[in-house]
Amino acid sequence: MKLVRDSLLQRYTPPTCTLELWQVRPIWQPSPKTLPTDYHFALHFDDPRLAEDQQTTVTGTPSQLEALAQTVEDYVQTQLSRAFCPPPQGTATQRTVIEKPTQPNPLPPEGSNFALTPHSPFSHQLKVVPGDGVTAPSQAIALTTSQLFDLTTALTQFRLQVAASDSSATTDGTWGFWRWSTLALTSLVAIGVTGAILRQWQPGNEVVDQGISPLPGQGQFQFQPVMPAIPPPPRPTTASPTLAPPLALRDPLPPPATVVQASPPPRNPNVALVLPPERILPPTLTVPPGPDQTQMTIPASLPLSPLVPPDEPLPQGQTQPMENRQDDNAPSLASPSSLAPPPQVQTTALMSTSRRPLPPRSENLLDTIPQVAEVRQFYQRQWQPEVSQTPTLEYRLKISPDGQVQRTVPLGKAASLYLAQLPMPNAGDPLVSPLTHGQTETIRLVLTPMGEVKAFLED
């Protein structure tokens, strides 16, 4: 049995990389309130286009992490300062930039395991020299500018947390002990009091005298008719389960693509419709008479008509879109001339015309508001998946009351990578019609590699 385990202390998850801080400690030891000094880090460069075994990971000690953060920040600062163009010529005083760009040194400087060099204006290379507690792939790690930005974001968050942890560690160190002691003592007292109360209400105890004889007499009990147990009504809001902290820190997986029933191919208009022949009714059965029995015939009393599958019961949630659709069609039904008398209810056993036709099985069921359909239609026209796109992309669109896209949140690493290719309306133009209730709505957009587009309203 392992007495120690590698516990996750902190995780920073910008879109294209993950920085994790781990600590090996005994299993009975609780999580530290401040960042300890004996942790180790793991920096994963996430790329959904690569296989799991091809993902790049760098591990090391706290000092190496600090060195990496400093190296990255210095590199970014240098690159940004070099990007600025020199002042214009032709002025009274000639100005030139004296700092010529130095040749990039691919090797880390002495005393450091990390070196960042520009490969092109929008690509960079991170060279990590293994050793001194650092493990990394031998080849240089290629980073795009957005990946470098995410790396700086993770390292900045790490540094800010370390700074905050250091400032609070001194104040929490002494009186924190007393706080936990008080809390533990209070918990023990509460448990003891609760146990005492429960023992007080045990059914085996003597009841306060209420004038009831200890032994039941005849006729004392009145048997009530036992009603079937009615389950309690469902709660309007279901409790949302919470994930364990390690699971909660992980990026949520995209939901699996729903299975859409394939629609039948369109009918070729050149092919004539051929109706199936009516059922050939079996001949009337006649039982040959037995030697001592009278002749019997089985009358065809049941009207055998072509079988019509019974209407499927409306599934849950299907009434709402029908109501919406009904509301949308309300103006067209207002004219008296369009009103038709209700159809006569047939008495045929297998046919029913009182039910409305079922809506087709499509994503229309998810159009709780018209804007959802508008979003889906917009992207159905615009979205063209690339050949290299393998995963399903999901985005969370924040729609402002005027119908404009307030914010687009990519869900998952793949969505972040393809965010730039996501079609969007022109700046200032709304994506959908204005919302009727004047509140911001959130619409989930799902784009499959096969070009399928789904949209639904999020709560």
Next chain:
Amino acid sequence: MVSSPSPLSAAAASLPLGQRLTPDQLTSINAHLDQLLLALYALTDLSQATWQNALRQVEGWELASADASINRLGHPQGLQAKAVNQLDLNGIRALVAMISYLTQHYQELLRRAVTLVEQTTAQRKDPFQTILLGDYRQKLRHLDQSYRAKHPQAVANLTDERALSLLMELLFYSSQEGARRLWGVLLITAQTLVYEASPG
């Protein structure tokens, strides 16, 4: 009464003044900031409301000179009327805070633009063939022409490479430490300038 400064203002207020800057260094810094603002406006079509929100982030900051300097900027459309070198050091510091706020506000769009550049470049395609970047370049050129028409001493024409580089810079300034990073870049830029004596 001055309200407590916002976290953004507090970050900018902690920016070290450093050594005294010469007028030419101030000119260089102003020009740098103008380029960033032009690029930001060309990409985002900055609205008046967003600009005013950014101004309010530093208005609680007790810097009378900064208020006066920033108020002269007004809306980015008024950037064309702003004369270079009008911002003093305090005004520059306030403008740094505003740029940091604006880039954070538009971080998603900036990231989208940078990612688009990376992908098109990797595919050996012209980034400006995309709608987003094509509109950005067109608008930036128009703004730059109007700006230089009123400021003859302004920097040289913004090349396509510079236009793309500005997107990258704005993205990095949209981080939590963006204000401090931009301030450090401005100081480094000013310190690397060399002045050659004018001939004659």
